Amino acid sequence: MSDSAGDLGEFGLISAMRAVLPAAPLAQVGPGDDAAVLTTPDGRVVTTVDVLVEGRHFRRDWSSAHDVGRRAAAASLADVVAMGARPTALLIGLGVPADLESSWARELAEGLAEEAGLVGAGVIGGDVVRSDTIIVSVTAFGDLEGRSPVLRSGARAGDVLAVAGRLGWAAAGLAVLSRGFRAPRVLVNAHRVPEPPYAAGPAAADAGATAMLDVSDGLVADAGHIAQASGVEIIIDPNCLVVADPIRDAAAAYNADPLVWLLAGGDDHALLATFPKGATLPAEFTVIGSVRAAKTPGVLVGDAPYAERGGWDHFR
Amino acid sequence: MSDSAGDLGEFGLISAMRAVLPAAPLAQVGPGDDAAVLTTPDGRVVTTVDVLVEGRHFRRDWSSAHDVGRRAAAASLADVVAMGARPTALLIGLGVPADLESSWARELAEGLAEEAGLVGAGVIGGDVVRSDTIIVSVTAFGDLEGRSPVLRSGARAGDVLAVAGRLGWAAAGLAVLSRGFRAPRVLVNAHRVPEPPYAAGPAAADAGATAMLDVSDGLVADAGHIAQASGVEIIIDPNCLVVADPIRDAAAAYNADPLVWLLAGGDDHALLATFPKGATLPAEFTVIGSVRAAKTPGVLVGDAPYAERGGWDHFR
Numbered sequence: 358m359s360d361s362a363g364d365l366g367e368f369g370l371i372s373a374m375r376a377v378l379p380a381a382p383l384a385q386v387g388p389g390d391d392a393a394v395l396t397t398p399d400g401r402v403v404t405t406v407d408v409l410v411e412g413r414h415f416r417r418d419w420s421s422a423h424d425v426g427r428r429a430a431a432a433s434l435a436d437v438v439a440m441g442a443r444p445t446a447l448l449i450g451l452g453v454p455a456d457l458e459s460s461w462a463r464e465l466a467e468g469l470a471e472e473a474g475l476v477g478a479g480v481i482g483g484d485v486v487r488s489d490t491i492i493v494s495v496t497a498f499g500d501l502e503g504r505s506p507v508l509r510s511g512a513r514a515g516d517v518l519a520v521a522g523r524l525g526w527a528a529a530g531l532a533v534l535s536r537g538f539r540a541p542r543v544l545v546n547a548h549r550v551p552e553p554p555y556a557a558g559p560a561a562a563d564a565g566a567t568a569m570l571d572v573s574d575g576l577v578a579d580a581g582h583i584a585q586a587s588g589v590e591i592i593i594d595p596n597c598l599v600v601a602d603p604i605r606d607a608a609a610a611y612n613a614d615p616l617v618w619l620l621a622g623g624d625d626h627a628l629l630a631t632f633p634k635g636a637t638l639p640a641e642f643t644v645i646g647s648v649r650a651a652k653t654p655g656v657l658v659g660d661a662p663y664a665e666r667g668g669w670d671h672f673r
Numbered sequence: 674m675s676d677s678a679g680d681l682g683e684f685g686l687i688s689a690m691r692a693v694l695p696a697a698p699l700a701q702v703g704p705g706d707d708a709a710v711l712t713t714p715d716g717r718v719v720t721t722v723d724v725l726v727e728g729r730h731f732r733r734d735w736s737s738a739h740d741v742g743r744r745a746a747a748a749s750l751a752d753v754v755a756m757g758a759r760p761t762a763l764l765i766g767l768g769v770p771a772d773l774e775s776s777w778a779r780e781l782a783e784g785l786a787e788e789a790g791l792v793g794a795g796v797i798g799g800d801v802v803r804s805d806t807i808i809v810s811v812t813a814f815g816d817l818e819g820r821s822p823v824l825r826s827g828a829r830a831g832d833v834l835a836v837a838g839r840l841g842w843a844a845a846g847l848a849v850l851s852r853g854f855r856a857p858r859v860l861v862n863a864h865r866v867p868e869p870p871y872a873a874g875p876a877a878a879d880a881g882a883t884a885m886l887d888v889s890d891g892l893v894a895d896a897g898h899i900a901q902a903s904g905v906e907i908i909i910d911p912n913c914l915v916v917a918d919p920i921r922d923a924a925a926a927y928n929a930d931p932l933v934w935l936l937a938g939g940d941d942h943a944l945l946a947t948f949p950k951g952a953t954l955p956a957e958f959t960v961i962g963s964v965r966a967a968k969t970p971g972v973l974v975g976d977a978p979y980a981e982r983g984g985w986d987h988f989r
Contacts, residue, residue: 385717386822389902391755391886392721392815394822397713401701404720404797405708406812408766410804439707450724450766450810481720488726494766494810496722499708506702506710570707586705 362462362487363455371485373459374451374466381446381479383500393481395446395498403442403499403506407432411491419534422461424549425493426468431551433497434476435571435626438558441507442499444476449495452488465493476555504562507630512568512587516631518646519638521557523547524576525615528622529604532611543603553626560639561630569630575621577663579629580646580656587631590651593620593658597645620663678778678803679771687801689775690767690782697762697795699816709797711762711814719758719815719822723748727807735850738777740865741809742784747867749813750792751887751942754874757823758815760792765811768804781809792871820878823946828884828903832947834962835954837873839863840892841931844938845920848927859919869942876955877946885946891937893979895945896962896972903947906967909936909974913961936979 362370375388386394395402409415409429420428430447437444449469453462462485473479478497530548539545553571561569568587572579580591600608600615608615631648632638656663678686687704696703702710711718725731725745736744746763753760765785769778778801789795794813846864855861869887877885884903888895896907916924916931924931947964948954972979 386756386824390822390824391752392719392758392813394756394817395718395720397716397718400713400716402711402713402718402814403708404711404764404812404814406764406766406798406800406810408768408800408802408804408808408810410768410802410808412805413803436707440702440710442708448720448722448812450722450812452724452726452808482722484722484724486724486726487729488724488808489728489806490804492724492726492768492804492808492810494722494724494808496720496764496766496812497708498718498720501710506706508702508706 360459361455362453362457362459365459367485370459370462373463377463377466378470378480379474381481382477383445384479384481388480388482395481397500399501399503401501403437403440403501404496405433405436406494406496409493420549422464423468426465427472427550429493429495430469430472431553431626432573433495434472434555435553437497437499438555439569439571439628440499441504441559441562441569442501443559444478444497444499446478446481446498447473447495448481449483451483451485452492454489455487507562507566507569509568509570509583509586512583512589512631512648514589514648514650515634516567516648517634517644518591518593518631518648519642519644520627520629521641522554522627523552523625524572524598524627525604525618525622527551527624528618529607533607541603541607544607547625551624551626554628554641557628557639557641561628561642564632564639565636566630566632569628572625572627572629573623575623576629577620577656577658583631584654584656588654589648590654591646591648591656593646593656595659620658675774675776677771678769678773678775681775683801686775686778689779693779693782694786694796695790697797698793699761700795700797704796704798711797713816715817715819717817719753719756719817720812721749721752722810722812725809736865738780739784742781743788743866745809745811746785746788747869747942748889749811750788750871751869753813753815754871755885755887755944756815757820757875757878757885758817759875760794760813760815762794762797762814763789763811764797765799767799767801768808770805771803823878823882823885825884825886825899825902828899828905828947828964830905830964830966831950832883832964833950833960834907834909834947834964835958835960836943836945837957838870838943839868839941840888840914840943841920841934841938843867843940844934845923849923857919857923860923863941867940867942870944870957873944873955873957877944877958880948880955881952882946882948885944888941888943888945889939891939892945893936893972893974899947900970900972904970905964906970907962907964907972909962909972911975936974
């Protein structure tokens with residue numbers, strides 16, 4: 358049995374985690390000083406923070422520490438690539454109970470390291486404190502490499518709407534877990550560890566994307582964020598949404614509508630973007646709709662507003 | 674009576690906080706998109722994260738939301754100036770219970786805004802989630818303006834040791850509160866809101882500081898961090914430590930040794946630095962000791978190791 362976090366102490370815990378975390382290639386000063394120093398070749402830095410709380414964003418009986426680490430890193434890294442930037446580094450804020458096995462923290466670090474490694478990013482520092490429930494705060498950094506950041510506000514009438522990555526998989530996986538099952542694994546794993554299409558973010562920027570975000574609240578809700586910020590109406594064509602076999606099968610088994618997972622489920626961290634009509638889309642993107650002028654910004658699915666609760670509010 | 678965080682919802686809460694948070698002059702993209710874009714004139718960015726947890730770092734019956742905001746910002750901003758950088762921006766991760774009055778979150782934001790305003794920094798984004806206890810994660814950013822970062826590892830034999838800012842005030846204030854009192858206010862307030870000597874950080878770098886950190890674990894413990902990183906012995910001269918009247922009075926009233934607060938108390942966020950002998954120190958700094966070669970790095974107070982538990986480990 359491994360030591361507890363309390364046995365190891367703050368500095369022991371940091372040392373155990375640091376041993377498995379990769380250095381950031383752009384770090385001039387890494388972990389261990391008052392602050393890190395990160396080189397910013399572009400002259401700007403893209404940065405974002407996401408906080409995951411045990412019991413709200415993950416459960417220890419549903420996800421391993423490694424899964425939580427990957428998911429925490431993915432949530433922030435997806436935000437960086439959704440601006441059209443290449444991720445470079447992470448800062449980790451961690452709160453853990455004193456009686457937590459220290460191996461949990463080490464495996465969390467291994468998960469963070471694995472996900473960061475997918476994009477060549479490293480960890481440049483962090484803070485470890487005691488907390489009754491586990492909290493993981495991940496600040497991510499990215500470099501725009503000369504690109505203009507792709508905002509939510511740039512969609513224009515006439516643009517096409519396209520998505521890269523999965524829709525509905527994490528929501529279907531959560532539905533499976535919530536019913537007490539552990540299979541199909543492919544869905545459960547999608548809830549545990551999202552697979553954001555990291556390379557598609559900078560590629561979309563290079564291809565002229567006019568607006569982009571990562572789908573974390575749900576397709577309709579996040580399309581709504583683009584619609585509001587851009588002052589346009591977005592029409593999602595449900596015929597363009599492909600329901601994968603595992604999702605169709607799970608929906609049939611639970612007598613559920615699979616489209617609800619695709620339209621309202623978050624946490625897959627797909628990238629949703631708009632492109633000028635006629636633009637050559639990066640290979641990862643599939644057209645799923647269009648953008649038109651509107652007096653009242655909003656989202657239609659087919660020819661009607663979407664009736665299901667679309668979007669994720671942590672307090673509702 | 675104000676609405677609860679749950680009544681307002683995630684987006685309402687963010688909107689209420691954003692209304693009082695100052696924009697960062699260097700922000701190209703501020704709050705409201707997937708990530709922020711911060712201009713980095715130096716070509717590098719200094720960054721650090723600190724996490725504050727209710728019940729561990731603050732109590733709602735001892736500190737107002739405004740106090741907590743100021744303190745959370747100060748903890749991270751002090752780390753930035755301790756590198757010799759000028760603070761530019763903050764990212765805020767916030768976890769709050771659904772039944773928390775929304776006014777608490779707004780007042781927290783006002784405290785964050787006030788402290789950031791002291792150094793001309795703004796808020797470039799954040800994340801708000803639900804959590805059973807309040808957690809505040811502050812990522813701070815700074816610009817080195819061409820300076821070399823001042824690390825913990827640069828102290829050399831022959832250097833002088835100097836401090837800017839207060840020592841022992843926050844610890845004395847915590848002792849007062851722990852005994853159930855609310856006065857003397859000057860000490861209680863020092864616990865609630867530290868006063869880091871922000872300008873002294875870049876000034877120390879300009880004056881040739883060889884090593885620097887902010888005193889958050891305690892003078893002896895943090896001097897030990899410099900000693901370890903630099904491979905030197907640091908001698909603190911207790912005769913150079915001035916015990917202010919309120920601290921002397923409180924210590925007398927509690928039959929305590931005021932030097933313990935000065936030597937082992939953290940959370941004032943003073944700046945501790947080493948300078949080459951003969952350097953002209955910035956006005957904020959007072960010499961309190963010296964640096965010499967040592968086979969075994971460590972800290973002496975006068976001519977002996979310090980016997981009190983020096984340093985703050987969140988798990989002990």
